[in-house]
Amino acid sequence: MISALLPGLLIQGAQMLVVLLLSPLLTGFVRKVKARLLRRQGPPLLQHYRDLLRLLRKEAVVAENASWLFRATPYMIFAATWVAAALVPTFATGLLFSWSADLIAIIALLGSARFFLALAGMDVGTSFGGIGSSREVMIASLAEPAMIMIVFILALIAGSTQLSTVAAFMQTPAVGLRVSLGMALFALLMVAIAENARIPVDNPATHLELTMVHEAMVLEYSGRHLAVLELAASLKLLLYLSLIACVFVPWGLAPAGAGWATHILGGAAYVGKLFFGGFMLAVFETSIAKMRVFRVPDFLGAGLMLGLLGTLLLFVSRSL
């Protein structure tokens, strides 16, 4: 019994470590590519690790009127995001936890993380935190239904919301050529950009009060709290890239019960996909201007519409 579970447990443990260790590198890579595209030198690739370590050593300053929620929230967000990132198959599909939680559970974990972040933004009672929370919730109110629609499309096509099953199905020729999957990909890209506070929706590198959404909510945090929140943001970016890679480019994923060589190959393929995704993100971000906050509902509404249309079009396809 134990020996049957052991490989799954090992892969799961390796996956949890991999996502945690790779995520600051991915953030650093995106920053570096963006800087190079703007003809700047940019910070070294490992800078984000150093930032996090230094923040961990610093003293955490907490506002006088902050409640217990303010102190507990960073850890809650980090835990929820880490668990969610551990559930997405990155280099192997035989994850142990994957059978206990599916795509909907991942969305629920991210949703609860956002809920606590919005609460924490309003906890201290500064106006910036409040405006950040209200904007974040406005974005989420459109991004989450769009995400649910994408899950519906995937579940209708693959017959399961289990990510391992979806990834395995996408590798078979039974998928065919489907317009709904293309729509799901575009909708997922839009949702990923909005959820990770990337450029057309929000600028992660700014502290200008008119434009910030995510940064406004974490403005009051410092020290280890901020380090944990930053790490959670990096993990979220990695999670969305892994999700896109796992569903739409599942080639190279090691199936359950495969040998060590396949797993190492899967790991190499995963790192390659991740860096390609990060590079494309940086190119996209430098080539587009940030949109006004009141244009964001139009942008995300298009994503929601794509998801809804993709679901509707599936009902006249050959499988249903």
Add this chain to the structure above:
Amino acid sequence: MEGLVFDIAHLLAGSLVLVSFMMLYQDRLYSLLNVFAFHAVVLSLSVAWQAYIQDAPHLYVTAVIALIFKAIIIPLSLHRIIARLGIHREIETVVGVGPTMLAGMGLVALSLVVMLRATAEADPLAREDLAFALSVLLLGLLMMVTRRNAVSQVVGFMSLENGLILAAAGAKGMPLVVEISVAFSVLIAFIVIGIFLFRIRERFDTVDVQTLDRFRGEKR
């Protein structure tokens, strides 16, 4: 192979519905015309694919007619009309983009439900074609209803007609004569509408059709 044939037909017809939605989303006249030209290109691809599946050479003629008239001549001349009228500003929509999109979704769902019930015994290929054609047609009607500007109403009318061509291509055994006469009647309708646009502008100094309501003494 059978699956792939169906998938490509589904892909092209589904893209046509998607481009119809993109037209509803545009709020500038020039970009609306570009999307409309793209709509016609997707339509002619879809018709050409139907010609290949059904082994019906005359459908290739339909595809070429759609490509030449709807993707090149009509958008170009509408472009010139807009430039001469000097109305390349924003379109005023009667309702916002969000409610229009939701209404469009409702129409697509409605046409799918109706068509899947009505054509339960038909060939699956013709079935999906008819369902998408009805959606494109209803979205064209929605476009005509939600826009105030007469030029974008013309575009809505033309996209509605694209839906008719898609339906005609999906139904087997449509004679070529009918298609040619439809194409020419649309062209003549376009000329008449073009003349009307200038007449409306001369009379009311605008192509906003709300002015017509006010002129008749109707209240909004």
